[in-house]
Amino acid sequence: MSPLPPRSRGQAHTLEAVVGALLLLASIAFALQMTIVTPLSASTSSQHIENQLRSVSSGVLASSAATGSLTDAVRYWNDTSGGFHGTTALGYYTNAPPDNAFGDVLNRSLDQQGIAYNVNVQYQTKKGTTAETRMIYRGEPSGHAVTTTRTITLHHDDRLLASDGTRQSLTVANATRFFVPDARGGGSGSVYNVVRIEVVAWRI
Amino acid sequence: MADLTSRGDHVDGDTRGQVLLVAAFALAITFVALALVANSAIYTENLATRAGSEDTTDVLTFRDSVEKAVGGSIRAANERESSTFGPIDTAVQSGIQNVSDWTSKQEARESALVSVEHVTNTQGTRIAQSNASQFLSSNTSTAPRPNWTVAEDVSGTRAFEITVTDTATLATTSSDEFTVTATAMGGTESWELHVGEDGSGAVEVTVERENPAVSASCTAPVTGDPVTVDVTAGTVGGADCPALDVVSGKEMHFGAGVSTPYDITITNGDHIEGRYSLVVDNATLGSNPDVSAAVGDPLTNETQPYAYPAMYSATVDVSYYTDVVEYRSEIRVVPGEPS
Numbered sequence: 001m002s003p004l005p006p007r008s009r010g011q012a013h014t015l016e017a018v019v020g021a022l023l024l025l026a027s028i029a030f031a032l033q034m035t036i037v038t039p040l041s042a043s044t045s046s047q048h049i050e051n052q053l054r055s056v057s058s059g060v061l062a063s064s065a066a067t068g069s070l071t072d073a074v075r076y077w078n079d080t081s082g083g084f085h086g087t088t089a090l091g092y093y094t095n096a097p098p099d100n101a102f103g104d105v106l107n108r109s110l111d112q113q114g115i116a117y118n119v120n121v122q123y124q125t126k127k128g129t130t131a132e133t134r135m136i137y138r139g140e141p142s143g144h145a146v147t148t149t150r151t152i153t154l155h156h157d158d159r160l161l162a163s164d165g166t167r168q169s170l171t172v173a174n175a176t177r178f179f180v181p182d183a184r185g186g187g188s189g190s191v192y193n194v195v196r197i198e199v200v201a202w203r204i
Numbered sequence: 205m206a207d208l209t210s211r212g213d214h215v216d217g218d219t220r221g222q223v224l225l226v227a228a229f230a231l232a233i234t235f236v237a238l239a240l241v242a243n244s245a246i247y248t249e250n251l252a253t254r255a256g257s258e259d260t261t262d263v264l265t266f267r268d269s270v271e272k273a274v275g276g277s278i279r280a281a282n283e284r285e286s287s288t289f290g291p292i293d294t295a296v297q298s299g300i301q302n303v304s305d306w307t308s309k310q311e312a313r314e315s316a317l318v319s320v321e322h323v324t325n326t327q328g329t330r331i332a333q334s335n336a337s338q339f340l341s342s343n344t345s346t347a348p349r350p351n352w353t354v355a356e357d358v359s360g361t362r363a364f365e366i367t368v369t370d371t372a373t374l375a376t377t378s379s380d381e382f383t384v385t386a387t388a389m390g391g392t393e394s395w396e397l398h399v400g401e402d403g404s405g406a407v408e409v410t411v412e413r414e415n416p417a418v419s420a421s422c423t424a425p426v427t428g429d430p431v432t433v434d435v436t437a438g439t440v441g442g443a444d445c446p447a448l449d450v451v452s453g454k455e456m457h458f459g460a461g462v463s464t465p466y467d468i469t470i471t472n473g474d475h476i477e478g479r480y481s482l483v484v485d486n487a488t489l490g491s492n493p494d495v496s497a498a499v500g501d502p503l504t505n506e507t508q509p510y511a512y513p514a515m516y517s518a519t520v521d522v523s524y525y526t527d528v529v530e531y532r533s534e535i536r537v538v539p540g541e542p543s
Contacts, residue, residue, distance in 0.1 A: 020228035027232035031239035047253060124306045150265065151307060153273035155280040183306060189298035190280040194306035
């Protein structure tokens with residue numbers, strides 16, 4: 001007849017089993033936790049979404065710069081009220097894009113795809129620093145917002161545009177309240193200022 | 205250490221606990237290793253799907269905006285209609301310097317070092333009639349004639365625009381139509397542009413070239429005045445005109461098939477009324493009696509052709525440096541040159 005096992009072996013066995021079970025459970029939980037959220041999973045911070053937003057906005061800026069509607073949008077300025085045509089006292093667009101070719105492209109490519117955007121205009125000041133003005137403001141961008149920029153130049157004989165898009169006789173150099181100042185500082189160059197259009201886009 | 209082999213005189217349960225622990229360890233290590241492998245695979249896929257071409261896109265965007273900036277600067281300086289070339293040269297060079305300074309400040313925010321330097325430029329002449337009238341020669345030495353020479357010894361023409369302000373003056377038969385001809389100097393090959401009316405009130409443009417001989421025409425999309433024919437950009441009334449671009453695989457742009465240098469002449473200048481402007485790369489046109497030499501202040505209401513000094517092209521050195529891209533190139537900017 002075999003002797004009975006010592007009384008303390010049962011506790012050791014239990015302890016080993018419990019530790020073994022805990023170890024197994026912890027490693028399964030750890031392994032599962034690692035693979036749940038990745039940068040490519042379907043959330044608002046997906047890398048694919050950022051790539052798509054970047055290519056859509058740079059396409060919008062490239063086509064607008066090629067047709068000249070980007071520089072038209074910068075000069076779509078109401079010099080008497082000191083803001084863009086069709087804006088409120090804020091001076092920038094909030095609800096709807098501007099009523100020109102650039103606004104149409106923004107509406108078709110971004111608004112109708114459920115993408116919100118801010119458009120900022122950066123330019124040189126007389127002191128030599130860079131200043132920024134809002135053209136379109138739709139709110140604070142979310143975490144995955146993408147910024148694309150495009151640079152255009154304004155020349156001293158460029159005219160401001162009226163609200164129907166026709167050229168006025170007022171040039172950017174003679175306008176009294178145009179937001180882009182003459183950065184030449186009295187020089188004789190034909191380039192009035194260099195303006196950088198920045199589009200910040202995010203999905204809503 | 206417990207003996208893992210089971211012996212007859214020990215109960216099997218004696219050794220099972222430690223086997224369980226070892227098995228649990230092994231499984232735990234396996235799960236962690238699998239999680240590591242799965243994570244690496246996901247991270248690799250993430251890296252692979254990133255848009256890696258952003259840096260080169262920025263370079264090409266910058267080069268394009270510099271080309272447009274310099275082209276606009278040339279155009280704005282030429283339109284000051286100065287009677288000497290010096291102020292135009294100064295205006296363009298200081299414009300390019302300003303563009304370089306300001307864009308380098310703005311691009312520095314994106315961690316890019318850029319610069320634009322003027323290398324050289326070519327002087328040319330701008331011939332223009334700025335008020336609506338028939339396209340006759342100037343009246344400095346002889347009475348205005350409908351058939352005259354616009355420019356001689358020309359190797360390049362750009363920004364050639366004709367605006368027709370009265371379509372009723374256009375002829376409908378091809379022998380009476382207003383014609384611009386580019387003929388090779390000392391040769392016979394020619395390129396012709398006819399502007400007439402198609403019989404129903406719309407402007408019709410016919411282009412003929414030789415060697416090989418191709419003829420094509422296009423019509424303005426709407427009737428009415430004014431109609432702009434942009435010869436070098438290839439549009440009639442705002443619509444694209446293949447007859448000024450490529451037809452059946454043959455180039456039809458201004459001066460196609462004509463070896464340089466060539467002469468530009470106008471015939472039947474009395475069968476059109478409007479304005480025109482073109483820039484040629486010959487800087488010594490003061491001796492052409494058919495075109496007046498511009499003097500004094502800008503002339504805005506002249507009904508005869510005037511020649512102003514103008515810049516034909518400029519070459520700039522563009523460089524763009526970031527931590528991953530180095531780009532340096534010389535660009536020749538010729539705004540409105542037919543491609």
